[in-house]
Amino acid sequence: MSQKDLSSEDQDDLPVACKVALSELLRDESEAARLIGAVRGCSTTLDDLNYTNSMARQGLNTVLAKLQDVKHVANNQDQERHRAIMLARAGRTQRHVTSMNRSLREVAMEAKKRIDQRQKADRERLLNGSIMQKSSGKSLIGTSMQASASMRDASKVMAELIQESLAAKRKLAESSNVITKTKEEMKMLDGELDNSRHVITKLQRREFINNALIILGLSFFALTVAYILKKRLVPSLPLFSPLWTILSWIWGMLFSSGEGAGE
Numbered sequence: 001m002s003q004k005d006l007s008s009e010d011q012d013d014l015p016v017a018c019k020v021a022l023s024e025l026l027r028d029e030s031e032a033a034r035l036i037g038a039v040r041g042c043s044t045t046l047d048d049l050n051y052t053n054s055m056a057r058q059g060l061n062t063v064l065a066k067l068q069d070v071k072h073v074a075n076n077q078d079q080e081r082h083r084a085i086m087l088a089r090a091g092r093t094q095r096h097v098t099s100m101n102r103s104l105r106e107v108a109m110e111a112k113k114r115i116d117q118r119q120k121a122d123r124e125r126l127l128n129g130s131i132m133q134k135s136s137g138k139s140l141i142g143t144s145m146q147a148s149a150s151m152r153d154a155s156k157v158m159a160e161l162i163q164e165s166l167a168a169k170r171k172l173a174e175s176s177n178v179i180t181k182t183k184e185e186m187k188m189l190d191g192e193l194d195n196s197r198h199v200i201t202k203l204q205r206r207e208f209i210n211n212a213l214i215i216l217g218l219s220f221f222a223l224t225v226a227y228i229l230k231k232r233l234v235p236s237l238p239l240f241s242p243l244w245t246i247l248s249w250i251w252g253m254l255f256s257s258g259e260g261a262g263e
Helices: 003-008 016-041 046-075 080-126 129-233 242-262
Strands: none
Touching: 016 046, 016 080, 016 129, 046 080
C-alpha cells in the first residue's frame, strides 16, 4: 500500500479524533510553508527578515509539537490499520519538516544577501551628491510603499489565521458533540443490557421452578399410581424403599378418612 493510498482512501474511515489531529497537522504544516515563502519574498530590512524568519521557525516548532500529538493519538488506537495510517502520515510530515528547515536556512541567507546588496547600493547612491537627494526621496517613497505593502500582507495573514482558528474551533466542537452523543448512547445500551440480563435471569429461574414442579408432580403422580397398584394388587409386598414409607404416610394422611367411610 502506497503513502498516497494511506492518505486519500483509508483516511476516510479513521476515528474522529484521528481526523481532527491530522487536519490540525495539515493546517500547521501549510502555515509553516507559507511563512517560509514569506521569508523568501522578504526584501525590505533585516529587522523584517529576522521577524519573518522567527515566525517561520515558530511555525516549524508548532508543526513538530503537533506531530508529537499525532503520534500520541496513533499509539492510542486499538486497530493496527489506523495506527499505521497515522504513523505513515507522521513520517511524511517529519521528512517534510526536515526539508523545510533546510529550505528556510537557504531562503533566509538569500534574502539577507539581497537586502545587504540593496543597502550597499543605497549607501553608494547616498554618497553621490545630487543623485543622493533624488535617490533618497525615491528610497523613502519606496520604503513607505513597501511598509504599506508589508502591513497589508500582515493584515491578510492575521485574517487568514483567524479564519483557520475559527474553522479548527468548529471542528473541535463538532468532534466533542459526536463523542458526547456516543457516550450517551453507550450508557443507554448498558442500561438496556442490564435490564435484559435481569429479565433473562428471572425467566431462567421461573423455567427451572416450573420444570422442578412438573418433575415433582409427575414423580408424585407416578408414585401414587404405583402405591395404589401395590395396595390393590399386591398388598403383601414389603415396602422396600423409604419413598414407599413416605408415600404411604402421605396417602394415609390424605385418604384415611375416605377409606374409613368406605369400610
